[in-house]
Amino acid sequence: MASIVNSFAISGVEAYLVDVEVKTITGQPMISIVGLGDTAVKEARERVEAAINDSKYKFPQKKVVINLAPSDLKKSGSHFDLAIAIGILIETGQLVLVKKEKIGIIGELSLNSRLRACSGILPMVIAARSAGVRNVIVPQDNLQEASLVTGIQVYGFEELKDVVDFLEDKKPYQIEVKNPLSKDREILNGVDFCDVQGQDGLIEYIVVAAAGGHNLLMIGSPGCGKSMIAKRIPTILPSMTEEEALEVTKIYSVAGILKEKGGLIEDRPFRSPHHNASTNALIGGGKDATPGEISLAHNGVLFLDEIAEFGKNTLESLRQPMEDQRVTISRVKYTNTYPASFMLVAAMNPCSCGYYGTDRCKCTDYEVMKYRQKISGPIMDRMDIQKYVRPVDFMDLSNDYQGVTSESLRQRVEAARKIQRQRFTKMDGINCNAQMGNQLIKEFCLLEDDGRKLLMMAYDRYQYSARAYHKYLKVARTFADMEASIKIRKKDVALAIMARDLEKDRAGLTVL
Amino acid sequence: MEYWIWLTRLKGIGPITQKKLLAYFKTPDQIYGASEDELLTIPGIGSSLAQSICQAHSLDGAFSVMDELAKKKMKVLLYDDPLYPELAKAWLEAPIVLYYLGEIRKNSCGIGIVGSRRCSIYAKQVAIEAAEYLAHQNISLISGQGKGIDGYAHTACLKAGGYTIAFLGNGLDVFYPIEHRKLQAAICENGAVISRYLPGTKPRPEHFLQRNGLISSWSRKLLVVAAADKSGALSTAQFANALNRDVLVPPHEIYCTSGQGTNRLLKNGATLYLKSEQLGLSELMTNQVTNTAINRSPNLSDRKLSADESRILDVLADSEKTIQQIESLTGINQVLLIEQLAIMELERFVVSSSSGRYRLVD
Structure with missing residues (x-):
């Protein structure tokens, strides 16, 4: 009978249980791994053989067949090494399992039998929990990430020998989870909105953008502070719920860039790809259909500096993910769906x-x-707030000028978000004003008479397009929410009318 | 018509000689049928020229041009056409055949507005105001569809419902500058785009000199809005001077490079341009009364101003200001200011400029 060990495989941001079956058959000594593994999986045999020999175990002089079931799903990654090695040791009788319950085994082996960290640990441990596996063995370096999942016992090891000893109950498990050193974070990022001076008017719009989840476009001459402001936007975003944090961490884990970050990602991500980025880099792709910048910015901010310099096709490719809040990447081998709900912040020259x-x-x-x-109408349409960033003449600032701190701005954002969450409790997939469709706008954005009159005047005056009407209502709704007003007042409309500088500008251009 | 086009396509003969020939033979088909000896009697035609005229006895080229013109719906204005303005004929080099798109009105000579491609906000403002004035006076605006001032003048004139004529230095189906493609189409709707060049002719520097001559010859007065030293607008002004047309020039700062050419024009005796009424044509002004006041109408509402609002108006009384300046002078915070200014702008108490400054409506 074949020996079976449990491991996991990744598909998109989700993982599923894989049975690693090992069987030795009389015949020429060789090892063959079946189950649609990629090159990294196939090469496991060399690593496993070296590691088993290094740990003074015997590699069987027989034909070894390893099957990764379900065998019709493509698998990739080097994290099957440890499970294969353990399977071989069990099959050859060099390891006798003492524990009877299911154990998930994840880890890459080095040639001298040490365990290396691998990517995608978080989704795999989550998959283990939902598959009813109670214990999971991971490399020591991944322990912190794995222990983010509650309701499951995770064990971290450094060497193959330690794993074997643990499974045979020779050595009790004793390594403790180190406390994450997450408190350094705030000092490292030390940016605050109070560094931005004399731009109170603009900051108000940025706060509204953050509160309503509106996409934001900043227009300004070089050096006027667009990037400075953009970098500070994450500091006023509401903190992530645990569920959101796990989603983000999962994506980073799958993308293999969590190792640098360590542990749960608690800050909302801020991604700023250079305008040279390809479409695949932005929306995801590559031969393994890996997540792109829009997914890495999930639940956070995607900042496109110099948006007019991005490739036209690259920008257009953002349209559909922005609507759906997720993106499906199809490649020859894989088709993956990644979440991509982000706030788009862009900057450009006028x-x-x-x-x-x-x-x-x-x-x-x-x-x-x-x-x-250069920025197409549909993309421009999705930028609810388009504001000029005017350079500040420091002579105009009074001496006792005090900027507003991010913390106080963030509290206002949180308050406005709370109102929105209550408003949209029954709506699935809608959390903030920016996501309202026309139907919801009709329901929630009722205008008072003088507000409507004002909006009509703006229409005549600045020749706004009819499709922009709803944009103004949505922004006005957020302005009202900022002050916990149930009705949209005239002043909210007035502020919303000033939210789209580019459109207003268009009427002033002497062009046909 | 084919004989006219044939005449313009002869090598070695320009508009001046063409007109000499026409003066003698009356019509181009007579020239076509003339003998070499007959041609030689005309002063300025040598034996080689006469020979080449006689040898060019084929109308194929002219017919293929006419086919192309018909296909592209282009029209031809001949020298003896009543629509060809007598005023424009004052220029000796005035071409005997012009191709055009759109509609040439009777008595279509008007006021020329020219200037540099790269201009200041001030120059732009001058051009736009002048163009709007002409549109409201129903005077045709002549310009060259170039970037900058030319483009602003045409656009502002069309937007105000006026009639405008553009002269090109290239074929009518060659769009130059490319960004004025839409503008050209709009001019064809409410004016005319005219060129002496056959369809397909690429823009070349020497073509623009000829075009400048055309602009001057079709203009009763010429407004040179801004011109640096050695610019195309200056050459237009030279043509206008030679034709004895009034050249008007707004003053520029003496340090501003894009105004040095125009300032020199002023020094050399051009008329100082200070207000758009100077562009009026007395003989055309009889039926139209000025209605420029339409877009200048002061604020719509006669409501009482709040305390904050009157403070804002006070602060803006002497000069335009940024929102930061208004903030520090009034002590009203920016968010409140934006709200107030938005309403005040809609009610036309204040206007904002492209630099983000606010000023009072004048």
Whole structure:
């Protein structure tokens, strides 16, 4: 009878249970791994043989067949090494299992039998829990990540020998989970909105964007502080719920970049890909259909600096994930769906020379329009808030000027979010005002008469497009929520009208 | 018409000689049928030229041009056409055949507005105001569909419902600059785009000199909004001077490079341009009364201003200001200011500029 050990395989951000079956058959000494493994899985035989020999066990001089069941699903990764090695030792009688309950085994082996950390631990341990596995063995380096999952016992080891001793109950498990050193975080990121001076008006719009989950576009000349402001946006976002944090950590785990971060990701991610990024880098891809920047920014901020310089196709590819809040990547071998619910923050220059509105700019209005048209209508449509960032003349700041701290801004954001959560409790998949569809807007964005009049005036004056109507209502709704007002008041409408500077600008351009 | 086009396609003969020939033979088909000896009697035509005219006895080229024009729906304005303005004929080099798209009105000469491609906000403002004035006065605006001032003038004129004519330095089906493609289409709707060049002709520097001559010759007065030293707009002004047309020039700062050419024009005797009424044409002004006031109408509402609002208006009384400046002068916080200014802008108490500054509605 074949020996069976449990391990896991990754598919997208989810994992599933894999039975690693090992059988020795009389015949020429060789080892063959079946079950649609990729090259990393196939190469496990070399690592496993070296590690078994290194630990002074005997590698069988027989034909060894290893099957990764279910055998019709493609598997990848080096984390099957340990399970294969344990399976061989059990099959050859060099290891006698004392514990009778199921144990999940994850880990890559080095040639001198040490355990190496691998990616995707978090989803695998979650899969173990849901499959009813009570104990999971992981490499020591992954222990912190694995112990994020509650309701399951995880064990971390450094060497193959230790694992064997533990399974034979020769040595009791004693390594304790170290306390994560997460308190350094706040000092490292030491950015705060109070560093931004004289931009109170703009900050108000940014707070509203954060509170309502609205996408934000900042337009300004080089060096006016767009990036400085963008970097501070994560500091005012509401903290993540545990569920959200786990989602984010899972994606990072699968992408294999969690090792640097260590433990649960508690800060909302802030991703700022360079404008040279390819479509695949942004939405995900590669031969293994790995997550892209939009998924890495899940529950956080995707900051596209110089958005006008991004490839047109790359930008257009954002449209569908922005609607669906997830993205499906299909490749020859894999088709994976990753979550991608992010707040898009973008920055751009107002024109190709960058100084529109000042005497330095000599761009003609047609050139300005052409530059702005680099961002297509549908993308521009999704930017609920488009604000100019005007350079501040420090002579205008009074001496006792005090910036507003991120903490106080964040509290206002949290308060507004709370109102929205209550509003949308019954709606599935809608958490904030920005996600409202037309039906919900009709239901929740009722205007008072003078507010409606004001909006109509703005329509005439700035020649706003009809489809933008709802955008203003949504933003006005968030402005009202900021002050816990049930109705949308005239002042909310007034502020919302000023939320789309580019559109307002368009009416002022001398173009046809 | 084929004989006209044939005449323009002869090598070695420009508009001046063409007109000499026409003066003698009356019509181009007579020239086509003329003998070498007959041609030689005309002063300025040598034996080789006469020979080449006689040898070019084929109308195939002219017919293929006409086919192309018909296909592209382009029209031809001949020198003897009543629509060809007498004023424009004052220019000796005025071409005998012009191709155009759109509609040429009777008596379509108007006011020329030219200027540099790269211009200041000030120059742009001058061009737009002048163009709007002309549109409201129903005077045709002549320009060159170039970037910058030309484009602003055409656009503002069309937006105000005026009639405008653009002269090109290239074939009518070659779009230059490419960003004015839509503008050109709009001019064809409410004016005309005219070129002396056959379809397909690429823009070349020497073409633009000819175009500048056309602009000047079709203009009763020429407004040169901004021009650096050695610019195309200056050459247009030279043509206008040679044709004895009034050249108007707004003053520029003496340090501003894009205004040095125009300032020199002023020094050399051009008329100082200070207000758009100077562009009026007395003989055309009889039926139209100025209605420029329409878009300048002061605030719509006669409601009482709040204390904050009147403070804002006080602060803005002397000059335009950024929101930070208003904040520090009034002590009202920015968020409240945005709200107030939004309403005040909609009710036309204040306007904001592209630089984000607010000023009072004048």
